[in-house]
Amino acid sequence: MMWLLAVLLGLSGGAGLRRAPAAPAAAAQARGGMVVDAVRASVNRQAILDSDVRQAAWYSRLVAALHRPGGPPAAPRPLTAAQRRQALEHLITEALLAQARRRAGVTVDAPPAAVAGQMRRLRALAGGGRNWPRVARRYHLDPAAVRAILAKQMRLLLFADAHCRPRAKVTAAEVAAYYRRTYLPMARGRRLQPAPLALVSGRIRAILVQQKLMRIELQWLHGLRRRARIQIIQRR
Amino acid sequence: MAAAQTAPPRPSAPVVRAVTVQPAPGRSAASYAPLIEQKAGQPLNGALVRRTIARLFATGEFADIRAVEYPAPGGVRLVFQTQPNYFIGAVRVTHPPKPATYSELVEATGLTLGHVFTAPAVREAVETLANRLRGYGYQQARITPQVQMNRAEAVANITFAIAPGPLARLGSVHFALAVIQPANSTTPPRYLPASARDARSLFQVSGLRLGETVSRAVLDKAVQRIEDHYGRHGRLTARVHIPRPEFDPKTNTLAVQFRVNPGPLVSVQVQGSKISAGELRKDVPIFREHAADAELIEEGRGNLQTALQNRGYFDARVDYHRSITPNGVLRILYTVRPGPQESVQAVLFQGNHYFGEETLEAHVAVQTASILPDFIPGSRGRFSQELAQQDADSIAGLYQANGFAHVRVTPVVVRDYQGKPHHIAVIYRIHEGPQVLVGTLTIRGNHAFSTGIIRNLLTIAPGQPYSPVKTATDRDSILSLYYNAGYEQARMQVRVHPARAADRMDVVYTITEGQPEYVHRVYIGGERFVRREVIASHLHLYPGQPVNQLAMINAQRRLYNLGLFTDVRLAPQNPVGAQRQKTILVNVHEARRWIFSEDVGLQVQSGTGATANEYSSSGSSVSTISYLQLVGGTGVSPLVGFDVTRLAMFGRDQTATFNSRYGRLEKSALFSYEFPQLRGHASLALDLNALYSDTLNVTTFRAIREDAGVQLNERVSPSLRFVYNADYRRISLPVVIINPQEVPLLGQPVQLVTGSYSVVLDHRDNPTDTHGGSYNTASFSFAKSFRTAATATTPSFQPDNFARLYVQNSTYYPLWRHWVLARSTRLGDIAPFGPADIRIVTNPANGQTYSVFGGIPIPERFFAGGADTLRGFSLNQAGPRDPLTGFPVGGDALLINNVELRFPLIGANIGGVFFDDLGNVFTNFHGLLRALTRFREPSTTDLNYLSDDVGFGLRYKTPVGPVRLDFGYNLNPPEYQTVGALKQGGPQVIQNAALPHFNFYFSVGQTF
Missing domain, CATH: 3.10.20.310 (membrane protein fhac)
Incomplete structure (x- = not known):
């Protein structure tokens, strides 16, 4: 399912976003005020706050750092504007999926075992259960928040998969065409003995389903974005 | 002003000493208290602050929210700083160019009253308007949006100023023809420029002309003409399309290219039954759709089968076969097996x-x-x-x-x-099988309405028949109850399961009410001259009331009924926001206050064919003059009219109207002032009017009438109203054609004060073209006449006071297939009373004298005859006549009975009528009673009998009622006495004259 996470992460660039003109900042009545939190964007009137963006950005940094050779650094650098922007795009996509899920009346959650399994992996990458809270705090996150983010993402991914997979049907003719046009030339190009169709059709079918699924999901997500009312608050 | 900075993490959270929210316009800060989760006295908690922001944002009232902390003694002060959303208020369009209409362009902007205002939406609206105007031919239209923000109400009023520019003209036309392909070809066609000859021919067929103004509609018509042209030559699937025309702003012209694909020759044939070419074209949609796809061929098959079944071939079967002949013709053959005709x-x-x-x-x-x-x-x-x-x-x-x-x-x-x-x-x-009944019925989740109230709405109950249709109906009824009480989010679930008893189902209705929405306040915008309180008084929307769609629809209807507005919109501001208190926005667009209209027409009527000497009111004879022949004969009189209406007098829902008519038969001027809702009462309407008229619609006399009156209409229910009337009238007869001895008396100006009371009970389904129902009216009036002034030649004279009763009963019976049997009976009686002068009148023909009481003034008597009463008589020619001149003098009693059989003749718009009109005008009520068994006049001076006429009419339906042409034939026209010289200068002798049998009428509206 990580590839779909990549799809979600990759769906960015602001295509289809309608940006509100730079809204004059909510008046700061006095000097010396410190902003605790603020609205950063809205998706069909659902607010995304600065704190949500920060949390999502740190989460992305944490997951990337855990997969780095050598593990996460001791002192992660501050978030950049690009990272915040990317995190905002992820949150917008998540909000669209969550709203679609609510409209569809889906209430089934991600299996706790799957969430627990993912948490175990992250803990192992962080150097074990003892290290894990310390590493998470370095990225301004607490373990409960990480678990919640993970569960939410799995929930949405399951929903997206369930929505799109029934439409990703592959026919025998398409499998045969792939075998002829792609597999055989590739095998010959590598000077390999091509396996018979019957042997590889299962694998080819899986590949084609994934490709179709990806296309369908991208189209669906683009459609959700196009139909949505998304506003980004620009502050100077 | 230092910019607020983002808070760095702190080891321990400070205590919040105070929490404030900057409210949206028109709201109080206290109204947001239930939404604030971060309370004063608690440590500052990021999660609580986040949730508070989310809840405030969900109200929809804010475009931006920031939570900012400020140092305060012992902790911090938390302020939720907000930027309010603006909502769309009035949307206006200035100078809409024809043929576009104001409402159409406002609708096209897509800006919905009450929704959040955004600048991109305005830009989109400009683009949409520009496209719409380009479609009408205004290629250089410039649209400038002007946004006016009302900060106090958080409303954005937007005006689109349109400068349409000149209409584009047709600069050049090119044709490209598709290379003809086989009928079964699937490759896209290739287009080549048409030869000069083909291009000339297609240009002619298109009906276009270079230099003419061009719009999308004009081009669509040209496309249709070309496709129809090919269709007539057997190419039924010809398609023509126009890629986007090129516009040259320097010359303001369009270069249009037509891409014409003639398609193959198509042959549609029927085998096995005789189907005419016309019926084939009607039933097979290939001919009008210019396509021969499988769905259309199948539709044709179904239509042909139905047509055969309608002729009694109930077992008819139609199949089709589609093939392509060797020479490329697409052949569609319908094979019919009609079966027996039954x-x-x-x-x-x-x-x-x-x-x-x-x-x-x-x-x-x-x-x-x-x-x-x-x-x-x-x-x-x-x-x-x-x-x-x-x-x-x-x-x-x-x-x-x-x-x-x-x-x-x-x-x-x-x-x-x-x-x-x-x-x-x-x-x-x-x-039938067993009937399933309801076992138990449980209602859950209702708090706003008691179970008893809800049960009263239901169609099911324990022991009653159960069906899913009934539960669906119940669901609609319950949700309507909640929606009308402001519970816009109400939902309902129905669960049904078998009960223990056989053939019983237990039903459970579970209601989720949601939160109700209430009217916070009402904001009225868009008015220019009409007073705001006039608008408000018709809304019936008040703060604290539940938001109710039905109430808003009724308010809109009431405002439209005032006739002051061309556009009325109502909507809650921020409809999808979570805020429960809603501002209701009302936006109106006023109609033009001054309305001028002119009309030119003809009055046409058939006449008596008789002429007579005219007698002036002084009694001296005047030679016959030609306009009386015109009036007496079947003639035409031109008529011009000019009307002025001024709406919204003094900013109120009052209207002043001036109507004038000028023609040979009629000259009139009417001024009226209307109060449609007197003192805010919707059921009371008051009219003040003053009239001057000089009419010649009765051949006997020309009447000059000056009238001033007050009329009060009381509408008790949609079908019942009362009318109270008080009038002062002065009627003079400068020309009257009766016994010269009567002229000095009956020709004097008469002054009357009348009071009347009428009841109207109208149950007709459609007043302009009735197919069912009834119409009843009864009117009683009382008139006080004043003594006339004495002149040099005539003494002072006291006419009769009189009471007048008039009743009408009309009923309409729908028969089959739009046939209607309509009947109407009208009865009237005038009863004189009070002191009146007696006069002695001598018949100059035979020297006999007779005494006559003061007399009802002639213009006040009943007259009948014409398009709306007795069609066997010319206008106002029925009833008693002057024994000397033979001209109608009206009567004191009236009885008319009309029966009509109305039926469709051709299509939906042309109908026919067979009618019979029975009745007459009578000298008095006794004369009416005596006439009930008479179908011929007793004598030439006693015309109290029942006249009967029959006839046929044509009706053409229009939006204002049917235009009609009636031909009436009087079965027993009267023979009446006149006195005149047989030749110039000869002695006066008694003669008999008769009215013609045949009359015709041309008018608008049904007879009754």
Whole structure:
């Protein structure tokens, strides 16, 4: 399912976003005020706050750092504007999926075992259960928040998969065409003995389903974005 | 001002000492208290602050929210700083160019009253308007949006100023023809420029002209003409399209290219039955759709089959075969197997106990044969196997809706019914099965309304029949109750499960009410001259009231009914926001206050054919003058009219109107002032009016009438109203053609004060073109006459006071297939009373004298005859006549009975009428009673009898009522006495004259 996470992460660039003109900042009545939190964007009137963006950005940094050779650094650098922007795009996509899920009346959650399994992996990458809270705090996150983010993402991914997979049907003719046009030339190009169709059709079918699924999901997500009312608050 | 900085993490959270929210315009800070989760006295908690921001944002009132902390003694002060959303208020368009209309362009902006205002939406609206105007030919239209923000109300009023520019003209036209392909080709066609000859020919067919103004509609028509042209030459699938025309702003011209694909030759044939070419074109949609795809061919098959079934070939089967001939012609052959021609003699039901036959017949489309001749479609009845099965399903649905879940209905066809060949009967065999009843009914989740109130709305109850249709109806009723009480988010779930008892179902209604929405306040915008309080008084929307769609629709209707506005919109501001208190936005667009209209017309009527000497009011004779011949004969008089209306007088819902007419027969000026809702009472309307008229619509006299009056209309219900009237009138007769001895008396100006009371009970389904219902009216009036002034030649004279009663009863009976039987009876009586002068009158012909009481003034008497009363008489020619001049003098009693048979003649707009009009005007009520058994006048001076006329009329339906042409034939026109010289200078002798039998009328509206 990580590839779909990549799809979600990759769906960015602001295509289809309608940006509100730079809204004059909510008046700061006095000097010396410190902003605790603020609205950063809205998706069909659902607010995304600065704190949500920060949390999502740190989460992305944490997951990337855990997969780095050598593990996460001791002192992660501050978030950049690009990272915040990317995190905002992820949150917008998540909000669209969550709203679609609510409209569809889906209430089934991600299996706790799957969430627990993912948490175990992250803990192992962080150097074990003892290290894990310390590493998470370095990225301004607490373990409960990480678990919640993970569960939410799995929930949405399951929903997206369930929505799109029934439409990703592959026919025998398409499998045969792939075998002829792609597999055989590739095998010959590598000077390999091509396996018979019957042997590889299962694998080819899986590949084609994934490709179709990806296309369908991208189209669906683009459609959700196009139909949505998304506003980004620009502050100077 | 230092910019606020983002808070760095702190080891321990400070205590929040105070929490404030910057409210949206029109709201108080306290109204947001329930949404604030971060309370004063608590440590600052990021999660609580986040949730508070989310809840405030969900109200929809804010475009931006920031939570900012400021140092305060002992902790911090938390302020939720906000930027309010603005919502769309008035949307206006200035100078909409024809043919676009104001409402159309406002609608096209897509900006919805009450929704959030955004600049991109305005930009989109500009683009949409520009596209719409380009479609009308305004290629250089400039649209400038002006946004006016009302900060106090958070409303953005947007005006689109349109400078349409000149209409684009057709600069050049090019044609590209597709290379003709085989009919089964799937490759896209290739287009080549048409030859000069082809281009000339197509240009001519298109109907376009270089230099003419061009719009999308003009181009669409040209496309249609070209496609139809090819269709007439057998290329039924010809398609023409126009890629986006090129516009040259320097010359303001469009260069248009037509891409024409003629398509193959198409041949549509029928085998096995005679179908005329006209019927084939009507039934097979290929001819009008310019396409020959499978769906259209199949639709043609179905239509042909239905047409045959309508002619009695109930078992007709039509198949088709599509093929391409060797020379590339697409051939569609419909093969018909008509079967025997039969007629449906009976439709019967067996096994029904719960429903009677009358109820079941209403659910059946199969029909028995009628008495109409065979060539009329449907005369042999309606039947097909599919239709009978549909009827069976419909009957089954009726039973299921009443709890018979296991009903079975089987249609059975009996051929050679009662031993007669080609006669069929259709029998619906019904096996009802057990009826499922409701076991228990439980209602849950209701707090706003008691269970008793909800149960009163329901169609099911324990022990009553159960069906899913009934529960769906109950659901609609319950949700309507909640929506009308402001619970826009109400939902309802229905659960049904079998009860313990057999054939019983337990039903549970679970209601989720949600939060109600209430009116916070009402904001009125868009008015310019009409006073705001006038608008507000018709809204009936008040703070604290539940937001109710029905109430808003009614408010809109009331404002439209004032006639002051061309556009009225109501909507809650921020409809999807979570805020429960809603501001209701009202936006109006006023109609033009000054309305001018002019009209030119003709008055046409058939006349008496008689002429007479005119006598002036002084009594001296004047020679016959030609306009009386004109009036007396079948003639035409031009008529011009000029009307001025001023709406919204003094900013109120009052209207002043001036109507004037000028013609040979009629000169009139009427001024009226209307109060449509007197003192805010919707049921009371007051009219003040003043009239001057000089009419010659009765050949006997020309009357100058000066009238001032007050009329109060009280509408008790939609069908019942009372009318109270008080009038002062002065009527003078400068020309009157009667016994010269009567002239000095009856020709004097008369002054009257009248008071009247009328009741109108109107149950007609459509007043302008009635098909059912009734119309009843009764009017009673009392008139006080004033003594006339003495002149040099005439003494002072006291006319009669009189009471007048008039009643009308009309009923309308729909027959079959839009035939209507309409009848109307009118009865009137004038009873003089009070002191009046007696005068002695001498008949100059024979020297006899007779005494006459003061007399009802002639213009106040009843007259009849004409398009709206007795069509066997010319206008106002019925009733008593002056024994000397022979001209009608009206009467004190009236009886008219009209009967009409109205029917469709050609299509939906042209109808016909057969009519019979019976009645007359009578000297008085005694004369009426004596006349009830008389169909001929007793003598030439006693015309109290019942006249009868018959006739035929044509009707053409228009939006303002039918235009009609009536031809009336009087079966017993009167013969009446006149006195005159047989030749110039000869002695006066008594002569008899007769009215003609035949009359015709041309007018608008039904007779009654």
